[in-house]
Amino acid sequence: xxxxxxxxxxxxxxxxxxxxxxxxxxxxxxxxxxxxxxxxxxxxxxxxxxxxxxxxxxxxxxxxxxxxxxxxxxxxxxxxxxxxxxxxxxxxxxxxxxxxxxxxxxxxxxxxxxxxxxxxxxxxxxxxxxxxxxxxxxxxxxxxxxxxxxxxxxxxxxxxxxxxxxxxxxxxxxxxxxxxxxxxxxxxxxxxxxxxxxxxxxxxxxxxxxxxxxxxxxxxxxxxxxxxxxxxxxxxxxxxxxxxxxxxxxxxxxxxxxxxxxxxxxxxxxxxxxxxxxxxxx
Amino acid sequence: xxxxxxxxxxxxxxxxxxxxxxxxxxxxxxxxxxxxxxxxxxxxxxxxxxxxxxxxxxxxxxxxxxxxxxxxxxxxxxxxxxxxxxxxxxxxxxxxxxxxxxxxxxxxxxxxxxxxxxxxxxxxxxxxxxxxxxxxxxxxxxxxxxxxxxxxxxxxxxxxxxxxxxxxxxxxxxxxxxxxxxxxxxxxxxxxxxxxxxxxxxxxxxxxxxxxxxxxxxxxxxxxxxxxxxxxxxxxxxxxxxxxxxxxxxxxxxxxxxxxxxxxxxxxxxxxxxxxxxxxxx
Numbered sequence: 001x002x003x004x005x006x007x008x009x010x011x012x013x014x015x016x017x018x019x020x021x022x023x024x025x026x027x028x029x030x031x032x033x034x035x036x037x038x039x040x041x042x043x044x045x046x047x048x049x050x051x052x053x054x055x056x057x058x059x060x061x062x063x064x065x066x067x068x069x070x071x072x073x074x075x076x077x078x079x080x081x082x083x084x085x086x087x088x089x090x091x092x093x094x095x096x097x098x099x100x101x102x103x104x105x106x107x108x109x110x111x112x113x114x115x116x117x118x119x120x121x122x123x124x125x126x127x128x129x130x131x132x133x134x135x136x137x138x139x140x141x142x143x144x145x146x147x148x149x150x151x152x153x154x155x156x157x158x159x160x161x162x163x164x165x166x167x168x169x170x171x172x173x174x175x176x177x178x179x180x181x182x183x184x185x186x187x188x189x190x191x192x193x194x195x196x197x198x199x200x201x202x203x204x205x206x207x208x209x210x211x212x213x214x215x216x217x218x219x220x221x222x223x224x225x226x227x228x229x230x231x232x233x234x235x236x237x238x239x240x241x242x243x244x245x246x247x248x249x250x251x252x253x254x255x256x257x258x259x260x261x262x263x264x265x266x267x268x269x270x271x272x273x274x275x276x277x278x279x280x281x282x
Numbered sequence: 283x284x285x286x287x288x289x290x291x292x293x294x295x296x297x298x299x300x301x302x303x304x305x306x307x308x309x310x311x312x313x314x315x316x317x318x319x320x321x322x323x324x325x326x327x328x329x330x331x332x333x334x335x336x337x338x339x340x341x342x343x344x345x346x347x348x349x350x351x352x353x354x355x356x357x358x359x360x361x362x363x364x365x366x367x368x369x370x371x372x373x374x375x376x377x378x379x380x381x382x383x384x385x386x387x388x389x390x391x392x393x394x395x396x397x398x399x400x401x402x403x404x405x406x407x408x409x410x411x412x413x414x415x416x417x418x419x420x421x422x423x424x425x426x427x428x429x430x431x432x433x434x435x436x437x438x439x440x441x442x443x444x445x446x447x448x449x450x451x452x453x454x455x456x457x458x459x460x461x462x463x464x465x466x467x468x469x470x471x472x473x474x475x476x477x478x479x480x481x482x483x484x485x486x487x488x489x490x491x492x493x494x495x496x497x498x499x500x501x502x503x504x505x506x507x508x509x510x511x512x513x514x515x516x517x518x519x520x521x522x523x524x525x526x527x528x529x530x531x532x533x534x535x536x537x538x539x540x541x542x543x544x545x546x547x548x549x550x551x552x553x554x555x556x557x558x559x560x561x562x563x564x
Contacts, residue, residue, distance in 0.1 A: 120493055140492050169492050182483050183493050187501040190472050193533040195556035200529060201464050208562065210451050211402055211422050211465050215504050217563045219469040222497050224560050227553035231546060238541050245538050247482060249531060251475040256527050259520050264513060271509035274477035278506050280490065281499045 002156070006031045006062040008055065008077060010043035012123065013094045014068035015131025018048050020164045023133055031058040042128040059084045064156065067093040072232035075104050082108050090153045092117050096180055097236040098144045098173035106148075115157045116144040118176065119166060120184070124224040137165030144173040181240035186248055188222045188230055189241070195223035284438070288313045288344040290337065290359060292325035294404065295376045296350035297413025300330050302446045305415055313340040324410040341366045346438065349375040354514035357386050364390050372435045374399050378462055379518040380426045380455035388430075397439045398426040400458065401448060402466070406506040419447030426455040463522035468530055470504045470512055471523070477505035 002021070007014035010032040021027040032049030034040050040052040055077075059065055065081055067074055074095045081091050082105065092115040095101060105111050119141040123130060141161045146154055158168055171179070198208060198220070234241055258267035284303070289296035292314040303309040314331030316322050322334040341347055341363055349360055356377045363373050364387065374397040377383060387393050401423040405412060423443045428436055440450055453461070480490060480502070516523055540549035 122497065124497075142493070167492070179490060179493055182480055183490055183498045186476065186479065187497045189534070189537050190476055190501060191497075192553050192556040193530060193537055194468065194472055195559035196533045196536075196552065197468065197526060197530040198464055198562075199555065199558055200533070201526070208461060208465055210449070211424070211461055212562050215404065215406075215469045215473075216465045218500050218503060219472060220559055221500060221563065223556040224563075225553075225557075227550050227557070230553060231550050234541060234549065235544075235546060238544075242538065242541050244479060244483070245534065245541070248475060248479040249534050249538065251478045251482075252471070252527065252531050252534070254478075255471050255475055256524065256531065259516060259524050259527070262517075262520075264517060267516065268509050268513050270478065271474050271507075271512060273481065274474040274505040275507075275509070276481055277477035277502055280480075280494050281503065281506075 001025070002027045002064050002160075004029045004031065004062045005064045005066060006033055006053075006058040007049065008033045008058075008065065008067045008081070009069035010034050010039050010048055010128050011068065012126050012130040013119070013121075014066060015043060015046070015048040015128050016121075016133075016135035017066060017068065017094070017119075017164075019131055019133050020135055021160060022047075024163055026160060026163055031062060033058050039128055043131075046128055046131065048128055048131055055080070056084060059089075063089060065089065065091045067091070067095075070229050070232045071095040071097045071101070071236055075101050078114070079104060079108070082110055082114060085110060085113060087113065089113060090115065090156055092153075092157050094119055096184065096233045098142075098176045100236045102145055102148070102173040111148055112150040113153055115149045115153050116173065117157055117161070118142040118144070118180070119161060121166075124221050126226040126229060135164070136161065139166055140169045141166040142169045142171060142176050144171060144176050146170050177237050178240045178243075181237055181244045185233060185237060185241050186244045188225055189234075189245060190248065191220050191222035191225075194220050283307070284309045284346050284442075286311045286313065286344045287346045287348060288315055288335075288340040289331065290315045290340075290347065290349045290363070291351035292316050292321050292330055292410050293350065294408050294412040295401070296348060297325060297328070297330040297410050298403075298415075298417035299348060299350065299376070299401075299446075301413055301415050302417055303442060304329075306445055308442060308445055313344060315340050321410055325413075328410055328413065330410055330413055337362070338366060341371075345371060347371065347373045349373070349377075352511050352514045353377040353379045353383070353518055357383050360396070361386060361390070364392055364396060367392060367395060369395065371395060372397065372438055374435075374439050376401055378466065378515045380424075380458045382518045384427055384430070384455040393430055394432040395435055397431045397435050398455065399439055399443070400424040400426070400462070401443060401446075403448075406503050408508040408511060417446070418443065421448055422451045423448040424451045424453060424458050426453060426458050428452050459519050460522045460525075463519055463526045467515060467519060467523050468526045470507055471516075471527060472530065473502050473504035473507075476502050 121136045121139045403421045
């Protein structure tokens, strides 16, 4: 049970985290911090937070400070918070990249009060209105470089995420960023690119509007995601994202080559090989 | 109301079509035709069909013959059926490509008894067990080259699909195949290729198993689709699929180039442009 928690960023992740903990009676009082006044008002109205305060005052009053903002601003904001806290307070972030942040905090005297977390949950929507009850359940949450955090700090975050129904996974920050590139960041790039492919065509013909549905919707829905959140992720995770993007383009070229050469036996092999994804998603 | 209907192919589409019509009392008796004895037994057990018969006998007894099998076998099987029917019977197919089939029937003396349809609904599953109640609703159904079919034949198919909740769309077979490449076939290729991208990596590390979820699942679920259904679609629609695949690879290269050159202003533009897909899917 947390008495007072601050969420920095009152959007999809911070808001859903707050709702989940409130629903389970795991937090008494939630303070919201945001640069955007309209977001704070909406977060208050929706019950994501109980109070809105400036960062310094919010941090002073909180046992746990949970940072869920775009990863480019996460780095300076977490550093700023780390300079404000005392040795019994706990800071955690929820960002989709981990190496840049962990490196930036490596030599901070209170590093052990920080826990690097990534709850692997999200939707293509953002802002306070996107926060939902029941988020995170059934998904994995990564904690990076657990050994750099104090046991009580790790234990608190583990207990909160576990209460929300998450499965805990542990790895170093660089491994996290590599895996995140493969199973999350590339999905967003392919969706963005597929949307642009179709929109390029759609200029010429509006029939696509009438026909879109099902499989198309499934593969392209991530293209609705917020560029202000995703651009910094791609920037910070550039090397891993480029690795997987190159591999993905190479895989697409195999399909192209099979079609061009009418090598349908190999095309079938490629599809049968892809079917093995059933081992991972059911 | 159809008295007796034959479905050729007792899988996802044929089975769901039968269930939908039975649920609404729009067909009295459904005969199933399949080369696979186990599928017929399963279809009988699941109530998708009332009786299993060889093709010739089934056709002779049916007012409507509905063909829902892979598009490569659709062409010869529909031709065979067309040679068996009389001038009051109606034949329709549900295939994902239309030009090859329509061309092959162009000079058939009973061409007007055939209606080329494509209900734009499906899942990544196949076989009788994949058939579901409530399929098709809220999606579009394309009828190709309506002017080549008799008004009573078109009217019957329109009334059945409309009763299932579909929105009718009309276009020529070549336009259909082009649009289908853009809003359906490419989604499958990107999913197959993305699955192979990840599985290639996963050989080296099993952490992906634990982390996969959400956005990944959404973009990759079509990779579970049946190669025996999709290979003939890609074959028949080769030119259009190559067009869109080339465009998609070009779009992915733009993302790659932005990352390599750290041209983040243009990367943001690409993502903002992709966000316009919200106009098409909500």
